[in-house]
Amino acid sequence: MSSMTTQGKCIVRGSINHDEYFFVDEITKPGETKSSKGHASRVGGKGANQAVAIARAGGHVQFYGTVGKDGEWIVEEMKGHGVDVSGILVGEEPTGRAIIQVSDDGENSIILFPGANHSDIHETHKASATKWFPGATHLLLQNEIAFTSTVESLIVAKDEGLHSVLNPSPMFSKDQIPRFPWEKVDWLLINEGEGNALLRGLSSDPSSPDLSETSIIQKLADIPAFKNTNIIYTLGSQGAMAYIPSLHSANTFRAPAAQLRGEVRDTTGAGDCFTGFFVAGIMQLDRYTIGKEDVERLLEVCNQAAGMSVDRPGTIDSIPTQEEVVSRMA
Ligand code: ADP
Numbered sequence: 001m002s003s004m005t006t007q008g009k010c011i012v013r014g015s016i017n018h019d020e021y022f023f024v025d026e027i028t029k030p031g032e033t034k035s036s037k038g039h040a041s042r043v044g045g046k047g048a049n050q051a052v053a054i055a056r057a058g059g060h061v062q063f064y065g066t067v068g069k070d071g072e073w074i075v076e077e078m079k080g081h082g083v084d085v086s087g088i089l090v091g092e093e094p095t096g097r098a099i100i101q102v103s104d105d106g107e108n109s110i111i112l113f114p115g116a117n118h119s120d121i122h123e124t125h126k127a128s129a130t131k132w133f134p135g136a137t138h139l140l141l142q143n144e145i146a147f148t149s150t151v152e153s154l155i156v157a158k159d160e161g162l163h164s165v166l167n168p169s170p171m172f173s174k175d176q177i178p179r180f181p182w183e184k185v186d187w188l189l190i191n192e193g194e195g196n197a198l199l200r201g202l203s204s205d206p207s208s209p210d211l212s213e214t215s216i217i218q219k220l221a222d223i224p225a226f227k228n229t230n231i232i233y234t235l236g237s238q239g240a241m242a243y244i245p246s247l248h249s250a251n252t253f254r255a256p257a258a259q260l261r262g263e264v265r266d267t268t269g270a271g272d273c274f275t276g277f278f279v280a281g282i283m284q285l286d287r288y289t290i291g292k293e294d295v296e297r298l299l300e301v302c303n304q305a306a307g308m309s310v311d312r313p314g315t316i317d318s319i320p321t322q323e324e325v326v327s328r329m330a
């Protein structure tokens with residue numbers, strides 16, 4: 001991994017939001033009206049965050065998402081972040097929006113309106129196209145668009161020979177988990193809460209207690225649908241674990257979190273930063289046979305990138321570049 005100029009192209013089919021921040025002394029209580037001490041509008045949504053993280057990590061990334069007529073500035077910002085925005089469609093509904101109150105002591109309270117993210121115009125437009133993902137080598141999905149859009153995109157991507165990456169965040173509902181085509185996922189990226197929810201959703205014993213991280217990953221690996229799925233399990237301040245079935249023996253290993261320079265400032269988007277750097281990394285690895293050292297080194301890079309996003313404020317703004325990560329690791 002000497003050069004991070006990736007050869008492939010990753011398409012992110014996901015969410016894009018107008019995140020609207022209101023800075024208040026305390027979160028408003030029912031019936032209360034208060035003035036905001038400040039206001040900011042930023043690009044958000046897990047799909048957009050992860051696309052920007054791929055770009056910062058040096059990967060070629062195109063975004064497939066839907067905004068409303070009010071979303072022109074968001075498309076411009078994404079372009080400024082180095083993302084190919086030619087796949088963004090403008091729909092009838094308004095752009096997805098998050099109304100975020102941030103209090104003086106750092107607490108927040110969020111209202112999420114999915115808006116155009118739940119539109120399926122991408123899938124209906126493409127029904128007549130010869131290819132949904134021309135020129136792409138990888139598809140990255142989350143779970144902030146319509147379930148049917150995620151499922152259809154995954155199925156078509158595998159038909160078109162792409163590598164698929166899924167970060168099911170937030171986790172699918174109890175009804176959706178058993179219906180999801182998990183066997184089509186080449187790389188599954190989950191955090192601890194998602195790992196536990198997924199195992200409960202797929203096991204016959206839905207009441208099982210939260211398990212240790214090693215048992216979670218082993219139990220998921222035992223599920224037939226995950227026979228060929230690489231699983232990356234992020235563990236917050238404990239770093240991350242990997243399960244790589246093709247490695248046979250010693251196929252499960254961990255990488256400790258990065259040493260933070262400062263204190264934990266803002267963990268929002270740490271997982272998105274990790275995911276983006278991970279995808280940019282596998283866009284290189286997939287050209288070769290994957291070795292344990294490659295994945296270990298990649299996890300180290302991702303932990304470092306995510307750690308840097310944690311000790312700086314902001315979400316998209318706190319995602320470091322590949323150069324910053326490499327120089328911090330030197
Ligand atoms: P999510 O943000 O999706 O909940 P995690 O909490 O597992 O996911 O965090 C993702 C990654 O961010 C971790 O694998 C780790 O690299 C980094 N990270 C998160 N919290 C910390 C922390 N307190 N110290 C250092 N690194 C952290």
Ligand code: NA
Nearest residue numbers: 266309314318
């Ligand atoms: Na941050």
